[in-house]
Amino acid sequence: MTDIDPWTGWRHATEQALYGPEGFYRRPEGPAGHFRTSVHASPLFARAVAALLARTDADLGHPAELALVDVGAGRGELTAAVLAAVPEELAARLRPYAVEKADRPAGLDPRVTWTDAPPQGVRGLLFANEWLDNVPLDLAEADPDGIPRQVLVRPRDGAERLGDPVDGDDAEWLARWWPLAGSPAGTRAEIGRPRDTAWAAAVSCLTAGLAVAVDYAHVRETRPPYGTLTGFRDGREVQPVPDGSCDITAHVALDACAAAADGGTLTTQREALHALGLTGRRPPLTLASTDPTAYVRALAGASDAAELTDPVGLGAFGWLTSRRT
Numbered sequence: 001m002t003d004i005d006p007w008t009g010w011r012h013a014t015e016q017a018l019y020g021p022e023g024f025y026r027r028p029e030g031p032a033g034h035f036r037t038s039v040h041a042s043p044l045f046a047r048a049v050a051a052l053l054a055r056t057d058a059d060l061g062h063p064a065e066l067a068l069v070d071v072g073a074g075r076g077e078l079t080a081a082v083l084a085a086v087p088e089e090l091a092a093r094l095r096p097y098a099v100e101k102a103d104r105p106a107g108l109d110p111r112v113t114w115t116d117a118p119p120q121g122v123r124g125l126l127f128a129n130e131w132l133d134n135v136p137l138d139l140a141e142a143d144p145d146g147i148p149r150q151v152l153v154r155p156r157d158g159a160e161r162l163g164d165p166v167d168g169d170d171a172e173w174l175a176r177w178w179p180l181a182g183s184p185a186g187t188r189a190e191i192g193r194p195r196d197t198a199w200a201a202a203v204s205c206l207t208a209g210l211a212v213a214v215d216y217a218h219v220r221e222t223r224p225p226y227g228t229l230t231g232f233r234d235g236r237e238v239q240p241v242p243d244g245s246c247d248i249t250a251h252v253a254l255d256a257c258a259a260a261a262d263g264g265t266l267t268t269q270r271e272a273l274h275a276l277g278l279t280g281r282r283p284p285l286t287l288a289s290t291d292p293t294a295y296v297r298a299l300a301g302a303s304d305a306a307e308l309t310d311p312v313g314l315g316a317f318g319w320l321t322s323r324r325t
Contacts, residue, residue, distance in 0.1 A: 006154075007152040007153065007154055007161065007163070008152060008153065009138045009139075009150055009151075009152060009153070009163070010136070010137065010138050010139045010151060010153050010229070010242070011136045011137050011138040011194065012136075013136075013153050013155045013242035014136035014137075014242050014248045015136045016155070016242070016244075017242035017243060017244045017248055018134060018136070018247070018248060019101050020244070022244050023244055024244050024246060024247055024248075025101060025102050025134075026102055026103075037129060037130050038129065038214070038269070038308055038314050038317070039074070039077050039078045039081070039129060040077065042305070042307065042308055043081060043085075044278060044305055044308060045078075045308055046078055046081030046082050046084075046085055047085045048273055048276045048277075048278050049078065049082050049085075049125075049127055050082045050085035050086045051276045051277065052127075052210070052212070052276060053066075053068055053082065053086060053090070053094075053124070053125045054086065054087075054090060056125045056209055056210045057090060057093075059209075059210075060123055060124070060208060060209060062093075063093070063123055063124075064093060065093055065095050065123075066090070066093050066094055066095065066123065066124045066125075067094075067095050067096075067097065067119065067122035067123060067124030067125070067126075067206075067209070068082060068083075068094055068095070068096045068097065068124055068125055068127070069097045069099060069118055069119065069122065069124065069125070069126040069127070069202075069205065069206075070082075070096070070097065070098050070099065070127055070128075070129075071099045071118060071126060071127070071128035071131050071202055072099065072100065072128055072129065072130060072131025072132075072134065073098035073099055073100040074100065075100075075102075075105040075108075076098045076100075076105060076108045076109075076112060076114070078127070078129060079096050079097075079098045079109075079112050080108065080109055080112070082096070083096060083109055083111065083112075094111075095113070095122070095124075096109075096111060096112045096113065097112070097113045097114075097115055097118070097119050097122075098112050098113070098114050098115070099115055099116065099117065099118050100114070100116065101116050118201070118202050118205040119205060120205050121205070121207055122205060122206060122207065122209075123206065123207055123208045123209050124206070124209045125209055125210050125211075125212070126202060126205065126206055126209065126210070126211040126212070127211075127212050127214075128202060128211075128212065128213045128214065128215075129214045129215075130214065130215055130216075131213070131215070132195045132198065132199060132213055132215050132252045132254075132257065133215045133216060133249045133250060133251060133252050134247070134248070134249055135194055135195045135198045136194065136248075137190055137191050137193070137195060137250065138150055138151070138170065138190075138191045139151035139188060139189070139190055139191070139227060139229065140166045140170070140174060140180055140188065140189045140190075140191055141186065141187065141188045141189075142180055142181075142182075142183040142184065142185055142186065142187045142188075143162060143185060144185045146181060146182040146183055146184075146185070147165050148165065148166045148171070148174060148180040148181055148183075149162040149163055149164065149165050149166065150162070150163040150164055150165075150166055151163070151188070153242060155241075155242045155243050156241075156243055157241060157243075158239055158240060158241035158242065158243075166191070169193060170191050170193060173191055173192065173193040173196075173256070174189055174191060176256075177192065177220060177253055177255070177256045178190070178191075178192070178220070178223050178253065183225075186226070187225050187226065188225070188226050188227040189223070189227065190227050190228065190229065190250045190251075190253075192252065192253040192256050192257070195252060195253070195256075195257055196256050196257050196259070196260035197260065199213060199257040199260060199261055199320075200257075200260040200261045203261040203322050203324065204261075206324040207324065208324050208325055209323075209324055210321060210322070210323055210324070211261070211264075211321070211322045211323075211324065212319060212320065212321050212322075213252075213254065213257065213318075213319070213320040214269060214317050214318070214319050214320075215251070215252040215254065215317060215318055216228070216251040216252065216316075216317060216318070217251055217252045217253070217254040217266075217317070217318030217320075218251055218252075218253060218254075218318075219253070219254065219255040219266070220253075220255055220256075223253075224251075227250065228250045228251040229248070229249075229250045230248075230249060230250070231246035231247060231248055231249070232247040232249065233245065233246040233247065252318070254266055254318045254320045257320060258320055258322070262322075263322065264320050264321055264322035264323075265320070265321045265322075266318060266319070266320055267318075267319050267321070268311075268315060268316060268317065268318065268319065269308070269309065269314060269315050269316070269317040269318075269319055270309040270310075270311055270315030270316070271319075272319040272321075273305070273308055273309050273315075274309065278305045278308065278309065279305060279309070
C-alpha cells in the first residue's frame with residue numbers, strides 16, 4: 001500500500017501546522033488558551049515593557065510619534081496592557097502595532113494597527129515576546145557516519161526519518177553555530193537560519209530605537225545535544241505532531257540572531273527586569289501595621305515579580321536587545 005501522506009522537512013510541516021488555513025494559531029482561543037507566557041502571568045510584565053518604552057522615548061528625544069511594535073502579538077494582550085500602563089502624554093504620541101498572522105480579535109483598542117508584518121521606517125520600541133521560538137525551522141541529525149542529515153517528518157503522526165545530507169546555507173549555519181559533523185549517531189541540531197533572517201528583518205523596520213526578543217534560548221557553548229523541539233496543548237507538553245493540533249516550538253539560538261542583526265546584548269529576563277525596577281522584594285513588615293491594604297497589594301506584586309524573575313522559571317528566558325541609531 002502506498003503512503004499518500006508525504007514526508008517533508010520540519011520547517012514546511014510546522015509552517016502549515018501553525019499558520020496554515022486550519023493552523024493552530026488560527027484558533028479563536030489564541031495562544032493564551034494553551035500556555036502561559038510572562039504577559040499572562042502578571043500585569044507587572046506589561047508595566048516593565050511600558051517602562052522600557054518610556055526609556056526608549058527619552059533616548060529618542062520624545063518624538064512627535066513613537067512606535068510600539070508587538071511582534072507575535074497573540075491576541076494583542078501585551079499591546080493593550082502597555083497602552084493602559086503608559087502616561088497619558090506618551091499614549092497621545094504612541095502608534096501601537098500588533099504583528100500577527102491570525103485575524104484581528106474583536107474588541108481590540110481601535111488605536112492598535114493590526115498587521116501581518118512589521119511596519120517599515122518607524123522609531124520606537126519593537127518587542128517580540130516568545131515569537132522567535134515559533135518561527136519554523138528544519139532539524140538535522142547525525143547519521144551513523146556522523147554526517148548531518150535533514151530530519152523528515154510525516155505530518156499526520158509525527159513519525160520521522162532521515163533525508164539527504166544538509167548542504168548549502170544550512171550546512172554553513174550548522175558549522176558556525178551548532179557543529180554537528182562527526183557527532184555520535186542520533187545527535188541533533190535545530191537549524192536556526194530562518195530565525196536569524198526573521199529577527200534581522202524585524203530589527204530593520206526601525207530607523208531608530210530598541211528591538212527586544214524574549215525567548216527560551218541557548219548559546220553555542222550550551223547547545224542541547226538532542227535539540228528542544230516539543231509541542232504544547234491545553235497547558236501541557238505533548239509530542240510535537242505537525243498536524244495543527246498543538247503548538248510546535250523550539251528554543252532559540254539568540255547568539256546567532258544577534259549576529260544576523262549586526263550585534264546586540266544578551267541577558268536573562270531576571271537581569272533585564274531587575275534593571276527595570278522589578279525585583280520581587282517583599283514589602284517591609286512595618287507597612288502591614290501602618291497600611292494593611294497597601295501591604296497586601298505590595299505583597300501580591302512581589303509574588304508576581306518573583307515569578308517573572310525566577311531563575312529556574314520565567315527569569316531564565318533570554319533577552320536579546322538590539323539598538324538602532
